[in-house]
Amino acid sequence: MSLSRTIETPEISGALEPEPAPRKHVLDLDDFSREEITEVLESARGMKEVLGRDIKKVPALRGKVVVTLFYEASTRTRISFEEAGKVLSADVINMSASGSSAEKGESLLNTGLTIQAMGVDTIVIRHPHSGASHLLAKHLDRVSIINAGDGLHAHPTQALLDLYTVQDKLGDLGGLKVVIVGDVLHSRVARSDIWGFAKMGAKVVLSGPATLMPPDLMRSSGSIARSPFASLVEVDTDLDRAIEGADVVMALRLQQERQNAGFLPSIREYIRRWQVTDARLERARLGAMVMHPGPMNEGIEISNSIAHGGSSVIEDQVTNGVAVRMALLYQLTIGAGLES
Amino acid sequence: METDSILIRHARIVDPSRQLDRVGDILIGSGEITAAGRLGPDRIPNGCRVIDGTGLVASPGFIDLHCHLREPGFEYKETIAAGSKAAAKGGFTTLCAMPNTDPPIDNAAVVDFIHQKARQDSLVRILSIGCVTKGRKGHELAEMEELASSGVVAFSDDGDPVYDANLMRLALIYSLDLGLPISNHCQERSLSCNGVMAEGPVATHLGLDGIPAAAEETMIARDIALAEATGGRLHVAHLSTAGSVPLVREAKARGLSVTAEVCPHHLTTTDQWVLGRKGESTTAAGGLAYDTSTKVYPPLRGQRDVDALIQGLADGVIDCVATDHAPHDLTSKQVTYQEAAFGISVLETALGSLLQLVHSKKLSMGAMVDRLTTGPARVLGETYSDLASLQPGTAADIVLFDPEQEWTVDTAEFESKGRNTPLEGTMLKGRVVATFASGNIIYQSAGLIFEEPHVKA
Numbered sequence: 088m089s090l091s092r093t094i095e096t097p098e099i100s101g102a103l104e105p106e107p108a109p110r111k112h113v114l115d116l117d118d119f120s121r122e123e124i125t126e127v128l129e130s131a132r133g134m135k136e137v138l139g140r141d142i143k144k145v146p147a148l149r150g151k152v153v154v155t156l157f158y159e160a161s162t163r164t165r166i167s168f169e170e171a172g173k174v175l176s177a178d179v180i181n182m183s184a185s186g187s188s189a190e191k192g193e194s195l196l197n198t199g200l201t202i203q204a205m206g207v208d209t210i211v212i213r214h215p216h217s218g219a220s221h222l223l224a225k226h227l228d229r230v231s232i233i234n235a236g237d238g239l240h241a242h243p244t245q246a247l248l249d250l251y252t253v254q255d256k257l258g259d260l261g262g263l264k265v266v267i268v269g270d271v272l273h274s275r276v277a278r279s280d281i282w283g284f285a286k287m288g289a290k291v292v293l294s295g296p297a298t299l300m301p302p303d304l305m306r307s308s309g310s311i312a313r314s315p316f317a318s319l320v321e322v323d324t325d326l327d328r329a330i331e332g333a334d335v336v337m338a339l340r341l342q343q344e345r346q347n348a349g350f351l352p353s354i355r356e357y358i359r360r361w362q363v364t365d366a367r368l369e370r371a372r373l374g375a376m377v378m379h380p381g382p383m384n385e386g387i388e389i390s391n392s393i394a395h396g397g398s399s400v401i402e403d404q405v406t407n408g409v410a411v412r413m414a415l416l417y418q419l420t421i422g423a424g425l426e427s
Numbered sequence: 428m429e430t431d432s433i434l435i436r437h438a439r440i441v442d443p444s445r446q447l448d449r450v451g452d453i454l455i456g457s458g459e460i461t462a463a464g465r466l467g468p469d470r471i472p473n474g475c476r477v478i479d480g481t482g483l484v485a486s487p488g489f490i491d492l493h494c495h496l497r498e499p500g501f502e503y504k505e506t507i508a509a510g511s512k513a514a515a516k517g518g519f520t521t522l523c524a525m526p527n528t529d530p531p532i533d534n535a536a537v538v539d540f541i542h543q544k545a546r547q548d549s550l551v552r553i554l555s556i557g558c559v560t561k562g563r564k565g566h567e568l569a570e571m572e573e574l575a576s577s578g579v580v581a582f583s584d585d586g587d588p589v590y591d592a593n594l595m596r597l598a599l600i601y602s603l604d605l606g607l608p609i610s611n612h613c614q615e616r617s618l619s620c621n622g623v624m625a626e627g628p629v630a631t632h633l634g635l636d637g638i639p640a641a642a643e644e645t646m647i648a649r650d651i652a653l654a655e656a657t658g659g660r661l662h663v664a665h666l667s668t669a670g671s672v673p674l675v676r677e678a679k680a681r682g683l684s685v686t687a688e689v690c691p692h693h694l695t696t697t698d699q700w701v702l703g704r705k706g707e708s709t710t711a712a713g714g715l716a717y718d719t720s721t722k723v724y725p726p727l728r729g730q731r732d733v734d735a736l737i738q739g740l741a742d743g744v745i746d747c748v749a750t751d752h753a754p755h756d757l758t759s760k761q762v763t764y765q766e767a768a769f770g771i772s773v774l775e776t777a778l779g780s781l782l783q784l785v786h787s788k789k790l791s792m793g794a795m796v797d798r799l800t801t802g803p804a805r806v807l808g809e810t811y812s813d814l815a816s817l818q819p820g821t822a823a824d825i826v827l828f829d830p831e832q833e834w835t836v837d838t839a840e841f842e843s844k845g846r847n848t849p850l851e852g853t854m855l856k857g858r859v860v861a862t863f864a865s866g867n868i869i870y871q872s873a874g875l876i877f878e879e880p881h882v883k884a
Contacts, residue, residue, distance in 0.1 A: 117632075118711035196761050216763035217634040218717030225714050226761070238765070240634030278634060301631040302639070312729045314628035315710040 112224045112232040113415055115241035116282040117315070124286060128251050130414035131407070137174060138410055148177035151420050152207040155235070156198070158184040158214040163381055163405055164235050164244070168211045171412035177420070180207075199223040203230050208420050211235050217275075231419040239273050244415060245380050246279035248408040250287060252400050253335055255407065256376055261288030264372075266329050268361055269339030269388050270299040270350075276380040277339060278316075285319035292321045294329040295339075295361055298350045326361050333371040337378040338363045338388040354387060364390045368398060376400045431866065432456040432472045434881065435827060438480025440464075442487060443797035444804075444816035453485055455823040458866035463817045468883075477878040480827060483860055486796045487815045488520025488551075488824035490803040492581075492688055493610070493664060493749035494774065496522065496553070499540060500529025505754040505844045507541070508548035510774070513752070513843035515870035517774040518799075518826035518859040521552040521814055523807075526563065527585040533558035533569040535577035542578065550869040552814070552824075554580045554807075559598050559609060563587050568598055575605040580807050581662060583610040586724060586769070590616055592649055599659025608662040608686065608806060611650055613671075614725060618642035623765055625667075625726040629698045633716060635764055638726055640668035647671050651678040654685055662806055663687040665751050667725035669735035676744045686806045688749040689736050691780040692771055692849075698727045700849050701764075719760045719767035720849045723753070737789050740798060747802030748795075750777050754845020772838075772845035779855030782830055786856060792830070823866040829874060830857045 116124070137145055153172040157165050165181065172179035182202075184190070189198060195214065199222075202210060209231045212220050217238030224232045236242045254260055265284045271277045271293050284291050297305055303314050304322050323329040330336060341357060351357050363377060377389070377398045385394050393399060435453040440463060442448075447463075454462040454471065462470060491514070497505035507524075514522050524541060526532030532541065538555050545553035557574035561567050563584045571582060582602060588611050589595040598609055619642040624630050626637025647663055651674060654661040663675060666689050678685040699708045701722075703715030721727055739745040753770025760767050781799070784790040804815035813821045833856050838846035862870040 112714060114714065115712060118713050194758070194762060214763070216765040218764045221712070221714055221717045222761075222763055238634050238763075239636075275634060278632075302626055302637070303628050303631050312628045312731070314631035316631060317628075 110419065112220070113243050113419065114220050114224060114232065114234045116243045116246050116279050116286065119282070119286065121286050124247070124250065124283065127247055127411065127414050127418070128254060130418065131251050131410040134413035134417070135407065135410035137413070138406070143174050144176060145174065146176045147417055148172065148175040148420055151177045151209070153177045153179045153209045153211060153416060154202050154207045155179065155181045155211045156202065156213070157182070157235070158189065158219070159236065161213055161235070163408065164213065167405070167408045168235060168412050170409050171416055174409070175413055175417060177416065195219060196222060196226055199227050203227045209233060209416060212237075214238065233415060233419065236275055238275065239278075240275050241279045242275040242380070243279045244408070244412055245276050246283040247415070248404055248411040249280055249337070249378060249380075250283050251407045251411050252378065252404050253376065255403070256400065257334060260284065263289040263334040264292065264332055265289045265335040265337065266292045266294060266333040267337045267339065268326060268363060269295045270341055270345060271295055271339065272299045272301055273342070274339050280337065281316055281319055290321075291319060292323055292329050292333070294323050294326045296351060296357070297324050299345065326367060327370060330367050330370050333375055335376055335378060336363055336368065336371060340380065340382065341384060341388045343384075358387060362388060362390055363393055365392055368393065378404060381405070432461070432475040433866070434466070434471055434475050434477045435480045435485055435825070436477055438483045438485040438827065440485050440817065441793055441796045442817040443793055443801045444487070444812070445818065447817070448793050453817060453825065455825070455863065455866045458823055460817055460819050460821055460823045462819055471881050473881065473883045475881040477881050478827070478861070479876045479878055482831070483827050483829050484792065485817070485825055485827050487800040487817055488826050488862060488864065489518045489799040490521040490807070490814055491519050491750050491752065491774070492523045492747060492803045492806060493525060494522050494752035495527065495754065495770070496524045497754065498528065498544060499537070504756050504759070506548070507544050507553060509842060509844045510752070510754070511549035511551045511553070513774040513841065514551045515862045515864070516842050516859060517776070518778050518828060518862055519551060519774060520824035520826070520862065520864045521554060523554045523556050523580055525583060525585045526556055526558045531558050531563050532556065532579070533561050533563070533574070535573050538574060538577040538579055551864055554578070556581045556583050556610065558582065559584045559589055560594065565590055565594065568594070568601060571602055571605060575607055579607070580811070581608045581610050583612070583664065585612055588612045588614055588646060592653065595650060596653045596657060599653055599657040599661065603657070603659060606660070606808065608660040610662040610664050611646070612664045613643050613646035613650060614638070615642045615646045618645065622726070623722060624701055625698045625728040627698055627729055629701050633701065633712060640670055640728070640732070643668050643725055644670045644674060647674045651683065651685060654678070654683050655681065658684070660684045661686070665690045665693065665725055665749065666736060666739070666745060667693045667728055667732065669732045672735050672739035672744055676739070679744065686746045687744070688747050689740055689745045690749060690751045691773055691777045692723060692727060693725070694733060694736055694740065695780045695783055696721070696727050696849060697730050697733055700727055705849070705853055717764040718849055719762065719764055720771065720847050720851070722764060722767045722769055723751070723771050724769035737784060741790050741794055746798070746806055748777070748781060748798045749803065750774055752843070754843050755847045756844070757846065760847050770847065771849070772841065772843050772847050774843060775841055776836055776848060776850050776855060778828060778859060779834070779857050780850070782857030783855070785830065823863050825863040826859055827861045828857060828859045832856070832858045832874065834858050
């Protein structure tokens with residue numbers, strides 16, 4: 088099936104070929120193959136072309152219903168999904184926990200079953216608990232689930248837009264050095280990005296306070312069982328060393344409450360050791376790009392001049408997020424053959 | 428004519444209380460064991476019912492030092508009636524009910540209620556464990572002497588360990604003249620924090636807050652030091668980490684009054700099970716992950732921990748197996764992993780799980796039975812030593828099981844109201860054929876074969 092059957096848009100791109108994989112849910116990138124990621128990125132390229140038009144509307148998902156179910160505050164992800172759905176002509180219904188039955192104590196599962204019973208096609212869910220999207224995927228059999236961020240676990244659409252953004256600027260991801268800086272322990276973005284960049288052949292280096300790294304990655308002892316990430320990343324708490332020759336530097340949001348919980352002596356010391364600054368970026372490869380999943384604490388994990396400087400691709404990430412989410416909504420709703 | 432007599436013939440009798448492991452017969456009459464060994468036909472009463480025990484193991488009924496019967500207060504999760512049926516099906520004839528009920532077992536009235544309820548509803552012997560502190564709140568000691576007088580067999584604040592070190596010290600001292608152990612669920616709160624599973628590779632992969640092994644080990648070390656300082660009687664509940672085993676080993680070597688238990692799930696399942704693939708590891712978590720039936724406290728840990736616990740159990744450093752049977756309603760588990768209640772429904776799968784260790788030659792049959800009978804009886808003390816014996820003259824609490832029978836766990840067939848087990852759908856080898864409490868058959872499977880009643884020639 089192709090988008091070229093539309094009247095208003097005789098063709099958008101040939102990039103939707105070959106036939107999308109029969110995927111029903113997007114829960115994390117750990118179960119994506121390199122080929123599948125490549126397909127999504129190619130499909131997103133076609134979608135981005137649509138976004139560049141005067142009339143940003145194609146009827147690809149006309150008659151399909153997407154519900155965004157957000158149990159956590161969000162600006163960019165929720166609006167990005169809503170725009171993606173609307174550009175594709177899906178009916179998008181936004182639901183947030185406040186003002187819904189969740190406030191009356193309805194369980195996530197019952198809310199999911201209720202939404203499914205209304206005949207929707209796709210649920211986009213963000214939830215503060217890891218595995219919330221898996222819970223819906225396990226018990227709902229008639230809808231596709233897209234994970235828009237679950238607890239500390241995963242944020243696969245963010246990772247895909249990050250991959251897209253890097254590929255767009257630097258071409259092939261293979262062999263690139265990607266440095267992820269900050270609170271990896273509590274970061275769903277970092278987890279999904281590790282999967283994504285590693286699957287595409289990039290070298291991933293994590294840097295940040297040892298207290299904010301997953302404990303199994305901080306130990307070299309042979310008797311300690313290591314997570315799958317252990318074989319995909321290197322850890323170097325010294326950012327000045329880690330950043331040497333980097334092609335991509337990604338700063339993670341530092342939640343200020345980490346200081347109260349004892350993970351950090353002070354924000355001041357964090358800034359001194361791990362803020363992405365002009366001086367540090369000098370050590371990276373010439374033309375290295377700086378990313379941030381947002382929302383930023385400017386002046387903490389990233390300096391003001393970097394955040395808005397020439398190396399920053401933070402706004403491109405946001406733009407590309409819409410295209411990537413269009414590609415996923417399209418592939419899941421049409422490609423996975425939910426109609427069959 | 429002694430029509431209430433039952434003869435179990437040609438069974439493998441495993442009775443660790445007498446170091447007995449040989450094929451023979453057991454005669455039951457008037458609720459007691461009349462004879463055990465090789466019986467001549469003339470010793471068998473006329474009209475006696477006869478069970479063919481060929482290929483089966485007969486042992487004293489199992490004793491569970493740690494189970495949650497949820498009554499009073501949480502009857503939607505479990506009741507004494509349902510829990511006792513589950514026990515009978517699992518081969519247990521004595522259960523020690525933990526005090527995290529509502530109200531908690533912190534005064535004689537609640538003990539009396541449970542014992543009264545047990546007399547009405549239970550197929551098995553129900554003993555109760557009283558609180559260490561009032562309301563399990565960890566502030567003031569419960570009236571421990573009143574609890575002891577009303578029949579509790581140990582003290583525990585269960586899932587809320589006694590965090591205050593001085594209060595634990597005082598509890599060990601105060602209970603010295605009561606002669607009952609204090610069973611502590613050792614988890615240092617400032618280390619376990621909001622953890623929901625073992626710290627380690629799966630927690631990292633799934634983004635779940637991990638509980639470090641040190642949370643358990645530091646409190647065990649603390650409690651051992653307090654037991655040494657006071658001469659108190661410490662029982663360490665459900666060990667789960669490799670590092671806990673040498674702590675208990677050394678405490679025993681120093682002659683301290685310290686005992687310990689371990690649960691079947693900590694001996695046979697790992698944190699890989701949280702991935703929802705029955706222990707198979709995977710780098711692609713997928714929709715099966717976050718299997719909330721694996722959420723238990725202390726958490727399932729790594730293979731290294733499992734191996735050390737098995738070794739500790741085989742060596743006898745760990746005195747006994749306790750189930751920590753923790754039944755829950757469906758709603759408590761059909762939520763995110765973080766929200767899900769801690770606990771596994773264990774009574775009906777314990778034997779099948781433990782026999783895996785016997786079949787794989789990591790534990791002898793004699794040791795397994797010991798850790799389910801004489802081991803826990805030793806923790807309970809002299810008064811209860813008869814519960815773990817097939818000695819003639821003792822109550823006929825007997826379990827007869829087929830160690831070779833393969834079966835698939837189907838929670839729809841559970842007697843327990845708690846269907847929460849990660850073993851659902853898995854194959855176990857070894858199952859109870861019949862359970863006797865005071866000579867009455869309280870559970871029998873379709874595999875129980877009665878022969879023609881004995882008629883004297």
